[in-house]
Amino acid sequence: MIELMPVARQFRLLKDEILREITDTIEQGSYILGPKVEKLEKRISQMTGANHSVAVANGTDALVLTLDALGVGTGDEVITTPYSFFATAEAISRVGAVPVFVDIDSFWSLDPERVEAAITPQTKAILPVHLFGQPADLGKIQSIAERRGLLVIEDACQAFGANYRGKPVGTIGKAGCFSFFPSKNLGTMGDGGIVVTSDAELAKRLRMLRQHGSSKRYYHDTLGYNSRLDEIHAAILLVTTGHVEAWIKRRRALAQSYDEGLRSLTSLLEVPATEDGRFHAYNLYCITSPRRDDIREALLARNIQTGVYYPRPLHLQRVYASLGYSVGDFPLAEKLSEEVLALPMGPLLTDREQELVIAVLQDFAEKGGAK
Numbered sequence: 001m002i003e004l005m006p007v008a009r010q011f012r013l014l015k016d017e018i019l020r021e022i023t024d025t026i027e028q029g030s031y032i033l034g035p036k037v038e039k040l041e042k043r044i045s046q047m048t049g050a051n052h053s054v055a056v057a058n059g060t061d062a063l064v065l066t067l068d069a070l071g072v073g074t075g076d077e078v079i080t081t082p083y084s085f086f087a088t089a090e091a092i093s094r095v096g097a098v099p100v101f102v103d104i105d106s107f108w109s110l111d112p113e114r115v116e117a118a119i120t121p122q123t124k125a126i127l128p129v130h131l132f133g134q135p136a137d138l139g140k141i142q143s144i145a146e147r148r149g150l151l152v153i154e155d156a157c158q159a160f161g162a163n164y165r166g167k168p169v170g171t172i173g174k175a176g177c178f179s180f181f182p183s184k185n186l187g188t189m190g191d192g193g194i195v196v197t198s199d200a201e202l203a204k205r206l207r208m209l210r211q212h213g214s215s216k217r218y219y220h221d222t223l224g225y226n227s228r229l230d231e232i233h234a235a236i237l238l239v240t241t242g243h244v245e246a247w248i249k250r251r252r253a254l255a256q257s258y259d260e261g262l263r264s265l266t267s268l269l270e271v272p273a274t275e276d277g278r279f280h281a282y283n284l285y286c287i288t289s290p291r292r293d294d295i296r297e298a299l300l301a302r303n304i305q306t307g308v309y310y311p312r313p314l315h316l317q318r319v320y321a322s323l324g325y326s327v328g329d330f331p332l333a334e335k336l337s338e339e340v341l342a343l344p345m346g347p348l349l350t351d352r353e354q355e356l357v358i359a360v361l362q363d364f365a366e367k368g369g370a371k
């Protein structure tokens, strides 16, 4: 089987390094928010150029705590994309605010041209998502936000290592939220997340919120969360941070080979749109095709796994029925959910595996997409 995301290979490859770090964690005797988390936070600040990094329990919490820390809550609206993992909108709802969706652009991110019309007196923030590892149109989004006095919170959960016009994603808005879920570009063997920001006050507040609203032990200034990163995950991340740059290079090389091998199959599929200035970190490589399900079947028949991210856009999720959206509100997002297909991707996918994926698709296209 050619896996969609051969993640276990990454951890197996680094097993000795990881075991040394874990042994060290056992010996040090500090297991939550200890010296390794501190070291990781410093390293992420160095890698992204952010002034502050605050590690939390997962990427969802990174979003929730950031919104909370910035005072986004009941009565507020946050403009975001209907095309993302559910956690993006869930975080907005969790703090009591309302997600206001606007359709995507041709790069599958929040379309800045549609943002302005969605702003109301209740709008407090814009929450773009760097979907699949490709930066959203941050230049335009940031300028709307500045003009209209809104916060920009970047959902960079899928995009560690991506940059917008040379600036790492996560460091352009007020704050950037990353996930360390195992299959992310920078992952651990479990859950983890981090917020980066250049705002010292925000970082201070996040540190308090992740620890039950406390900055001094057993003294609580506000209601917070239990959202701390374990030392064991920081230990693993101290290893994976050493490889992430090379791994993103490899992801990009694989993406280029997919582009070259598939670009001409226009009767069957389209390769993802890219643009100079948006340095794509390719957490996923997704094609689109009206024959998506047939392609999926043809690949599976050759033992090749694929993925559908995401089969139902956020505005049509049952949980958001009360928001009053209906089919047809966001045609681009809806079409994408019917046509998107993720192909095998990951730094340790082999050339041979990728060649087979491409060959099966070329063969399928040559036969006119016959089953």
Ligand SMILES: Cc1ncc(COP(=O)(O)O)c(C=O)c1O
Pocket (backbone or CB within 6 Å): 058, 059, 060, 061, 084, 085, 087, 088, 129, 155, 157, 158, 178, 179, 180, 181, 191, 192, 193
């Ligand atoms: C776009 C996006 N936002 C938020 C999250 C939430 O991250 P986590 O799974 O670490 O809570 C994810 C993770 O899959 C994601 O892809």
